[in-house]
């Protein structure tokens with residue numbers, strides 16, 4: 001079809017090389033820039049530079065389009081003339097290469113310049129000799145040749161202008177930067193507090209706002225997050241814009257690699273090998289099946305209805321088709337993929353669960369369970385990441401490269417161009433719509449978690465909701481959150497489907513163009529009918545992987561976006577951990593010493609100030625005092641839920657920060673203020689304290705805690721389930737089950753935080769014996785508001801406003817006639833008021849009542 005010309009070989013080589021070099025350089029440099037390069041230009045005159053550069057590149061494209069039109073018009077003007085293949089490749093390839101550069105520049109408000117400059121420099125370096133050679137070889141050419149030469153010269157001038165102005169700008173910029181000095185900012189500014197390393201929220205660089213450099217925080221931010229997290233996110237985005245890149249973003253996810261890669265599981269590794277083999281086989285089958293169909297067609301065409309059946313060719317085709325079908329190698333692949341997915345599902349789930357369980361009390365005080373559970377389940381979607389990247393996205397690029405060569409062999413380079421245009425446009429549109437939808441996806445996720453949070457809160461607080469009759473209010477709130485979720489979902493899916501629609505359009509147009517060209521070639525006798533059949537079948541087989549890659553890119557992006565919250569959780573480190581050289585606690589006698597302990601939950605308010613005391617081995621220390629004084633905090637510090645901010649706590653002379661948390665907590669038996677049980681049987685709940693305890697031991701512990709008879713009276717006895725957090729039990733029953741647990745555990749040190757506050761005096765008397773047994777020869781800490789329960793303690797500490805204001809035994813403190821006595825008098829006076837004159841009081845109590853009345857009248861007179 002082309003008229004043979006006497007184009008010199010050097011010119012032909014330049015024609016082929018120019019678009020390839022420009023395109024390859026720009027692709028590689030852009031990829032490297034998005035991975036490693038950090039600073040897009042944000043100077044004030046950057047926009048002027050961008051507009052000027054875009055104009056030049058558009059003009060370069062215009063010269064190429066004009067050149068293509070010139071060839072076309074010449075072929076019309078001179079029938080039989082057609083540009084040589086190298087010229088067509090040169091023009092179409094250059095449109096492709098410079099077109100992609102222009103598009104990139106149009107998109108990025110703050111472009112990275114060096115890929116652009118380098119590409120144009122390479123382009124100019126090749127265009128100039130091309131133009132000279134063209135001028136020499138076409139010296140006696142016609143008007144068309146001259147017009148083409150003129151276009152070529154203009155293109156050279158434009159490219160040189162681009163490089164010169166770009167070089168000048170870059171030089172200027174460097175000089176200015178040198179004058180200003182280094183302007184880089186640290187990761188977190190001084191305003192971000194010390195918790196910065198704990199939470200770290202990543203966003204997706206490469207999304208439009210990152211290119212744009214605009215502040216998109218408002219739109220993107222999760223509305224339900226505390227200000228501190230928002231601030232950190234803002235800082236993170238800022239940093240990503242300044243120094244960030246996809247590589248930087250993805251680096252954050254490297255935490256997940258050990259959870260995805262089965263480094264120790266031989267079976268899963270074997271499955272991966274099987275998948276690899278199947279993938280290679282699929283690549284071959286993709287080409288062989290349509291090719292075999294083409295061979296059959298050609299044999300049929302040659303036979304022209306002579307009754308000969310192409311048995312061998314059909315047999316091979318049938319075999320290949322079976323292998324390439326869902327019943328063939330794909331089944332093998334699906335079977336092998338299952339263990340790989342399950343491995344990742346398990347390792348992500350188990351690791352995140354154990355990480356969250358290992359986080360400290362400060363985290364658990366702030367958490368929202370519903371939101372947390374959804375974050376884990378969304379993060380588990382990452383299980384498919386390895387599959388998508390290695391088995392779906394990667395092979396498609398191989399497919400495209402094979403397809404480019406195969407369609408060239410079937411027809412010619414024009415067919416390869418159609419394929420390349422379709423492939424790149426398809427993937428480009430896919431990537432663009434993905435970037436477009438990331439923001440919407442993030443909002444959709446936030447709405448999803450918010451809905452879960454509201455639902456969870458309302459169900460968990462059902463009693464509070466009922467007490468205040470706020471059922472309608474909660475329903476409205478939940479339904480509002482569903483509306484917000486639906487809205488966010490709608491917006492996300494609109495973007496998703498629109499992107500899909502645009503891609504399908506590209507695919508259809510590509511198929512039509514390829515079919516048109518193939519029919520034309522066959523009709524001209526340039527290719528056999530079999531090639532047309534092979535192409536039609538093959539085109540379909542490459543369409544689906546292309547759709548797959550674009551879907552996979554979206555899927556990977558949404559997986560990464562979805563798992564950002566889990567990533568954030570993984571980056572949250574427990575504030576209390578084992579020291580690197582921690583050793584197990586060795587308890588000899590159980591002496592506990594608080595030495596000048598300071599502590600605050602919030603740096604702005606101190607909770608404990610210089611608390612010092614010693615709990616002698618086997619003795620009982622009681623903590624009493626005004627509510628909010630810091631008593632429970634003392635026990636929490638002993639448990640190492642928090643670390644002291646000053647001073648130290650020692651158990652048998654060992655600083656608790658130097659021993660392992662497990663060994664420390666194993667030494668304690670705690671009866672908390674508000675015990676919570678699992679929604680399982682009472683037997684299992686008590687056994688939770690010592691998993692190997694027998695039924696008899698459990699019952700013995702319950703007997704000691706004066707709850708055995710009560711449990712036996714339940715219709716299901718020890719098998720009775722206790723409801724969520726133990727709601728089916730009364731407050732007193734709950735506390736006694738909790739005491740039974742502590743008795744069963746048999747700890748070295750006993751901590752009783754208001755352990756009998758909900759138990760009536762009579763029952764309390766019955767469990768005093770149990771307490772005596774529990775605490776005998778064990779160091780014991782008791783917090784009690786009912787002072788009668790602690791009057792026999794070996795040491796009573798009166799805690800007021802975070803300080804030990806009095807200490808001693810009951811009698812010693814009474815003699816001091818200070819705060820302790822005031823507490824007693826207040827309590828007794830209240831009790832007397834409650835029971836009035838019916839109370840039988842002994843002489844001592846009567847004296848105390850007098851004291852209480854005196855105290856009250858003194859304080860009243862002070863007030864007056």
Ligand SMILES: Nc1ncnc2c1ncn2[C@@H]1O[C@H](COP(=O)(O)OP(=O)(O)OP(=O)(O)O)[C@@H](O)[C@H]1O
Pocket residue numbers: 365601602607626627628629630631632633634
């Ligand atoms: N997780 C927390 N975060 C911030 N402040 C806290 C936290 N827990 C307790 N506080 C504050 O620390 C102070 C001491 O609380 P703590 O629970 O130790 O008092 P308490 O003496 O045990 O009170 P009560 O007798 O009422 O149980 C209180 O002002 C309380 O508001």
